[in-house]
Amino acid sequence: MATWSNIMLQNSNSPLMEELIFFYDHSMMVIILIVTYTLYLIFILLMNKFSYKNFIEHQILESVWTMIPCFFLLFIAIPSLYLLYLMDESKLPHITLKIMGHQWYWSYEYSDFKNIEFNSYISNSPDSSNFRLLDVDNHIIMPFKIQIRSLVSSTDVIHAWTIPSLGVKIDAIPGRLNQINFFINRPGLYFGQCSEICGTNHSFMPITLESINLSNFISWINKN
Template sequence: MATWSNLMLQNSSSPLKEQLIFFYDNSMLILTLITVFIMYMMLTLIYNKISNKYMIEHQMIELIWTIFPAFFLIFIGIPSIHLLYLLDESNSPSISLKIIGHQWYWSYEYSDFKNIEFDSYMLPSNSPEYFRLLDVDNRIILPMNIQIRALISSSDVIHAWTVPSLGVKVDAMPGRLNQVNFYINRPGLFFGQCSEICGANHSFMPISVEGINLNYFINWINKN
């Protein structure tokens, strides 16, 4: 989860999030090199005492500042397109989770297991044993190391089901069914929130995902 001292992205809990972090680092490296180079050139022009007032064009300079940005766009664009298709790829999911957004709470359904359904509301903020504005009364329980498919829609307005540490952010739109696949590779408690401005209580519909061992997940399913 995000903390006050967290200046970078949240730690990854899925392979998709790892790829997003790699792409972010790659893009930031390129942007940093460009920024440093431009600053160096600007300072050079400012403090340079030698100038040629008769030079109005130069073919080689124009060729360089046209080709170099094209190479930078290729270095950013190819990984971006690869990651975009990777995020939409469906790899034979073992579990399907139906998610419905409401004003202002989430509903979940495990349609593969006896149609387990429940609503998830934010807990009161005056409870010291819970995470303020992030914890819910009914958490999503999901197993680790299994491909999971989430089917997301809305019953009223546009919401967005977002869990940053899993690299998941999908719009929940009324009358439309969106899907996303993700894979939890470590146990833990992962928090998210609605990322679409959906009304007065938009900031009070958090998401809480608990990743557990497969055997514990089967026992939880049998008890519900």
Template structure:
């Protein structure tokens, strides 16, 4: 869960989020090198009292400052495209969820089981030991270490179902069915919020996912 002192991403809870963090670190390293080099060149040119007549207009110089940036783009582009394909891949999911956005709450349906569907509202009980504006009355219960597919849409306006720890952010659009896939690799509570400005109570439709082991999940399914 994000805290006030967080300056970076949340701890990853899925392989996709781990790869997103690696890609971010790789890109920031390249950007840091570029900014450092340009800053150094600016200082050098500012302090240098001599002028090279071939620096402004010369074929060799133009060739260098065209080719070198293209290599940087390749080093960023290939991991980016690879990651985009991974984020869109949904191979042999174990569980399929149907997620619908409303103004201003979420509704969930477990398509693989009968009669398991519920609405999830913001928890207004301020006296209990819950996280303010992040916890809900009905948490989304999911087993860890299984591939999960989510089918996401909306009944009214555009919402966005987002769990930062999973690396998942998918728009819920009326009349359109979007899909995402994720794999939870550890137990715990994971929080998210609607990330699309959807109206007056946009900030009051949180998402809470509770990850549990398979045996506990089967007992929960049988009790519903």
């Protein structure tokens, strides 16, 4: 969960988010290298008192400063494309969760288990133990160490179902069924919000996912 003064990404709770953080660190190192070298060259040019007024072209130099940015772009693009295809990969899911976006709440359906379905609204409980503007009245219950598939759509406008610590973000578009897979590493509460500006109450449709072990999940399914 994001906290005050948090300037980095949230702690990863899924293998996909771990890879995204690795890619973020990799990209930042490349960008810092480029910025540092560019600032160094600017500083050298500003401090240099000599000039060569007849210097108007240098084909080798122009080729070099064209090829070097291409090299850096490839250095970032190759792992980026790998991650892009990894996020779209569908790996034999064990559980399917159907998600529908509404103005302004979410509804969920466990179609694999007796068609369990419920709506999830922002919690208005005055209890101080709740997370303000992030907690909901009905949590999504999911087991960890299980491959999960989410089918996402909307009944009215475009929403976006997002849980940053799991590396999950997918648009909920009316008339279209989008799919995303995720794998939870550990038990806990994971929070997210709609990440698409869907109307006046856009900031009041949070997401709360509770991850539990498989035996407790089966007991919860049997009770419902």
